Amino acid sequence: MTQPVQRAARPLWWLGALLAVYLCAPFLASIPQIGQADWANVDWHATWSAVGVSAGSASVAALLILVSGVPLGYWLARSSARGVALLGFVVQLPLALPPLTSGILLLFLLGPYSPLGLLFNGALTDSFTGIVLAETFVAAPFLIVAARSAFTAVDPVYDDVAATLGHHAASRFFRVTLPIAWPAIRAGLALAWLRAFGEFGATVMVAYHPYSLPVYTYVVFGGQGLPAMMPLLLPTLGIAIVCAVLSVYTRGARATLAVSVDNGDELTAITPAATASEAADLRLSFAAKRHLGAFTLDVAWQPRTRRLAIIGPSGSGKSLALRIIAGLEANEIGTSSGAVMLGTTDLGVLPPERRQIGYMPQDYGLFPHMTVAQQLAFPVDADTASARYWLAHLGLDALTQRLPRQLSFGQRQRVALARALTRHSQLLLFDEPFAALDTPRRRRLQQSLRALQREIAAVTVIVTHDPDEAALLADEVLVIEQGRTLQAGPIDAVFARPASTRVAELLGLHNIGEGVVRGAGEIETASGLRLPCADVRGDATTMPGSRVMWRVAPRALRAAPDGRWEGCIAGTSLRHGDRYVTIELEGELFDIPADDWADSQDGPRALRFEIDAGGVTVWTAGSS
Structure with missing residues (x-):
């Protein structure tokens, strides 16, 4: 039985393996280049300066993205206001834009001759600030998408329960919703930081100086060629590996107990709530x-x-x-x-x-x-x-x-x-x-x-x-x-005394129905069965013609050779571990305990039955 499943899955396995090999191959191909790299001519001062610029700007950008992106993701996930879907589409557009296009758009907004550029006297371009703004624009969608998905996946019942436990909205967000969503947000934050750290296209358009690591790598490659690349790639690869590990790392839950139990102490009985007498009027x-x-x-x-x-x-x-x-x-x-x-x-x-x-x-x-x-x-x-x-x-x-x-x-x-x-x-x-x-x-x-x-x-x-x-x-x-x-x-x-047959059905009650009083001591059911009833008192509520509810006690119905009614066994049922026999009399179904039924043979056999009038109760429909 397992062979067809294995054969069906094999093509999928090969496709996955092929992609995995391709993604790993560039890293493997770079290993032999470590020994052939031109280590002697590396400008380590410029290299580490570029690494510092990229790491610092990426960290500032990630902080800005975190502080503003998490609330935005929460809003996009929970708001039903008009226009939110359009906003969600727009804030993800940088993911689809070529980086150079993003840089050009940023120049329209931040360039030296734009209104903002003139306002800040050109400080928004060719500066550390320009690098941060460019990285924030291209990297923010990674966190926003992760936060939106994470908050969407958080069951709103947690917020409801926290509210009933006395916590206001801010406390519920920071103590319940955010911690539950945080693993996915953390992964999105790591991706956003990496995207900012490695950003080239928008950065080179907005802030060519000071050199970030991607821009410096491009400059060195243009002047010295491929042999000079390995020393510049190693910091990038190392940082990427660290961020990847952090994005998937899950910290075990700490057992910091605000409520401790010392099994060595004797349990002191306490009054868990007000006494019944104190709460007598609590309704x-x-x-x-x-x-x-x-x-x-x-x-x-x-x-x-x-x-x-x-x-x-x-x-x-x-x-x-x-x-x-x-x-x-x-x-x-x-x-x-x-x-x-x-x-x-x-x-x-x-x-x-x-x-x-x-x-x-x-x-x-x-x-x-x-x-x-x-x-x-x-x-x-x-x-x-x-x-x-x-x-x-x-x-x-x-x-x-x-x-x-x-x-x-x-x-x-x-x-x-x-x-x-x-x-x-x-x-x-x-x-x-x-x-x-x-x-x-x-x-x-x-x-x-x-x-x-x-x-x-x-x-x-x-x-x-x-x-x-x-x-x-x-x-x-x-x-x-x-x-x-x-x-x-x-x-x-x-x-x-259920008020209607529907109430009786919802309460799981049997041998109950609606009928009409036909005379002293007799009720006609909906199917035409005439039930004897000692409970009809002849008052205004049970006068002939009155509509009433009736109930036949299970043991009021019994088989008798000379019984008044002819009926048959319609089947058996099991309720809460007890077995019942279903009897049909003139279109009405009645359940009686199987213990009271000596003949265990099932099937639609014609028999005679008697109904004890003292076991039939009557009440006005709609009353309790």
């Missing part, structure tokens, strides 16, 4: 509205408990609602109308860095350049004692010097959780925190988070599409779809 309420193209989110919720869940299908607006609560997305309701309240605190008027919250995105948002200890020390108001507590409490003490790439998914989740808890946050927001985990690990971590919720007094909001997760980790639930609220209320009430 979250919000109204969120946002238009994104054809999608509109418009939800409002005033729950009465602290453990909350938002559930809905993909694309329903769950994560968007969570980001509005965190202050990471604009809320079109406004910032001064109490749209997001936590107790008596109006979060809506605060930027995300001042909301004192913990936010965990789907991939946990661990900064790739920070160790575990540095992650926990990163929040603005991180508490060292709290960090020590949670490191031990979540089993992370042995991982403090590891980077995120050295952690498992479960370990990353625990690190992100510990980082949020080091702030004593009163509001914790979790966006699909267990979506990337396998089932056994997800179940274990769900149980751990449930235990943690009992220990802390913070309000927790879990965004999920898993109804079992919502039932485990929340006391109240908000069900949304297409940006609209379908139902909200206590977990028990919503699961017991």
Whole structure:
């Protein structure tokens, strides 16, 4: 099976090898020339003067390019303003221009008789300043392109997480975004320096004097020929090799621990957050509205408990609602109308860095350049004692010097959780925190988070599409779809009486449907099945003709030789490790536990069934 793959790859290997040989050949060809070079007649004073001019001007140019090129690259990567694409094209044009053309263009701008040249009395040409300006023009695109690509590749979620950890925009840029992008920027900076160091065409047009190394090499070659070149090439080759090594060198992450764990010390139990009695009145309420193209989110919720869940299908607006609560997305309701309240605190008027919250995105948002200890020390108001507590409490003490790439998914989740808890946050927001985990690990971590919720007094909001997760980790639930609220209320009430069949479907509930009251003790389903029901009380909400929701308890349906209804076995299913048998009665499907079904034979066989009226419940559609 591997032979065809190897044969298919061989031509590519040969093409790569051919180019590699060609690129290496000039260096190999120069080796014999070392001994034949005219070393005796080398003007070392002039040579090292030229090397100094080129190295100094390239360093000044690289510094100018770095200071201004990194912000420009960031702007080009993150701005959506009109004209930015055109600007990005223009600043890269020097890459496509012949160097002599670049020099001529610079003379139009800087030449002795240009407005700028007259203003500076000709000091911008035939001077060290002229060399720097010429090198900056031709070399800047190398750094700008690298910076733009690097910043584009940085996931914006890191900036979001840093904001929720209390850092303002400048701090987020210098401590998170720039360090992540720096390896690529550093490579671009090395290329820009080399391009400036070796620049000839634009330099010779703008500043023939003082001699830079490329210009001096050209002058010597014209006067003495090829034998004099090797002594001049050696400094250039040496500098190029050093820069190439620096451009690919990656410094290992230092384990400078702002949070240390001394295993010899006894762990002192601390209070990780306010006690439940102190936070008895801490409640979250919000109204969120946002238009994104054809999608509109418009939800409002005033729950009465602290453990909350938002559930809905993909694309329903769950994560968007969570980001509005965190202050990471604009809320079109406004910032001064109490749209997001936590107790008596109006979060809506605060930027995300001042909301004192913990936010965990789907991939946990661990900064790739920070160790575990540095992650926990990163929040603005991180508490060292709290960090020590949670490191031990979540089993992370042995991982403090590891980077995120050295952690498992479960370990990353625990690190992100510990980082949020080091702030004593009163509001914790979790966006699909267990979506990337396998089932056994997800179940274990769900149980751990449930235990943690009992220990802390913070309000927790879990965004999920898993109804079992919502039932485990929340006391109240908000069900949304297409940006609209379908139902909200206590977990028990919503699961017991979903407002519609769509809510029941999203909650993974079975044996539920809509029907019409036909008389005392009887409900007609959408397929025409007449269900007996002892729950119909005859009040105004369940009078004949009223539309209602109904539910049949799984054990209320049983096979009976003289049963009233004829049906058949439509199949079997497995849910959360439990096997169910699906029964079809007059077009309606019902699931009953397989343990209650003695006959294990599957297939559409006609049987008689009985329904216990006491196991059928009814409620008004749209109510909880």
